[in-house]
Amino acid sequence: MLCAVEAHHAGLLGAHSHLVPRAKLRPLAVTGRELGRLTLPRGLELTSARPDMPRPRRGETWAVGDAFSGKVQFRWLTALPGRIVIVDDGLATIRLLELLTGRVGTPLLRARGKAGRLRTVLATAAGLRLRAAARSGRLSIFTALPVPPDLAKAVRARGAELVTHDFAWLRSQPLRRPRPEERTVVLGTSLVRNGLIHRDRYFTWLAGLGSTEPVAYFPHRREDPGDLARVGEQPGITVYDGGIPAEMTLRGLAAEQRVLSLPSTAVTSLRVLLSARGVAVETVDVPDEWWTAEAAPSLRSHLSRFAHHDTGVTGP
Incomplete structure (x- = not known):
């Protein structure tokens, strides 16, 4: 959620963006309230939480964090977003880059967990769709993680845009919370x-x-x-x-x-x-x-x- 704000601030999402939190998740609710106390980048609107995942309209930019989500992958296959922007979702971002630059046909699955046949088919199809977006210049990855040079080179060789950031928007905001007293x-x-x-x-x-x-x-x-x-x-x-x-x-x-x-x-x-x-x-x-x-x-x-x-x- 925070990295989506940073991605808009960096200009990756266009002039106007809607940040849609998922409903019934307390961390997103409290993060949303904290963001509301700060000055959001111009053109970014924090909307009401929704229980369902918004369906991207044809041709628009769609930013997501969890590229290994079955719901997200299903949307890649059933909708036609113009551009896809992957924002940081922990170390899973690095695993995604490794899978994208690996053997064609490798399913996009998490590092742990067991997937059944249908889930593997979905993850394989999603990987093919994401690689196609990269080849056509419609895939960007936005991360604060240190991407190894060889991996970064391989990602760009696939056609994807790899953008690193240092929380420029957050660093520009005033401190509003007292720090803990403990060392x-x-x-x-x-x-x-x-x-x-x-x-x-x-x-x-x-x-x-x-x-x-x-x-x-x-x-x-x-x-x-x-x-x-x-x-x-x-x-x-x-x-x-x-x-x-x-x-x-x-x-x-x-x-x-x-x-x-x-x-x-x-x-x-x-x-x-x-x-x-x-x-x-x-x-x-x-x-x-x-x-x-x-x-x-x-x-x-x-x-x-x-x-x-x-x-x-x-x-x-």
Whole structure:
């Protein structure tokens, strides 16, 4: 949602854009309210939430985040948008680029999860349609993630436009939220709820952090409410209200503060936003014993691939 605003600000969506949130999703609702407190780019309208996905009109530009959604892929096949703009949806954006530049006929499916025959057929057809859009110059990818040079070259060789950004619109907005008082800020993770890391290992690590200093915990939008209640029970840890992207809530941190996170796209985004403020944004290396059997080696590599910078923090 935030990257869609940035894409409009960068001029990729045309003079007038409608940003349509999906209904019944609290993170989108609270993010929408936060955006409403800021000065939106000229020509961008934040519309009412809808339970159904809008059908793009023939020839218009259509911006989407989740390129692996079955509903999105069905729309690619049944509608005829003029241009397609893919905005960041986490590390899945990099996987999409890898699949698009891979073997023709490769289905556009997530890194984890099992797809049946019909779902695979849909994902294969969607991949062919998206590659055709690239060849005709009608596909743009808008990302703040560091795309490896070889991959970026391959994407452009397919005919797609690859545009990187540094949250220019967000950085131009005044700070309206007080920063947390704690020196250490921990970003929550969806890895526990997704069954990719052991819950007890994660909570043991959090308890160790809270025993040494006060910690501000900002939940991931998909964390289990029961897990969050348990986090709040850990001595020394204060759970802050979640739902709003970390890029919006934490961009005012001071140089003496630091951010810790398991592999997450937010690590890269916050480094872009906080580097000028001197804030350390550090990735926690996930120890082997944390991973569950659900986390295949290829998935572990994918999750960790773009999280590291100059330093990392090792779990216990």
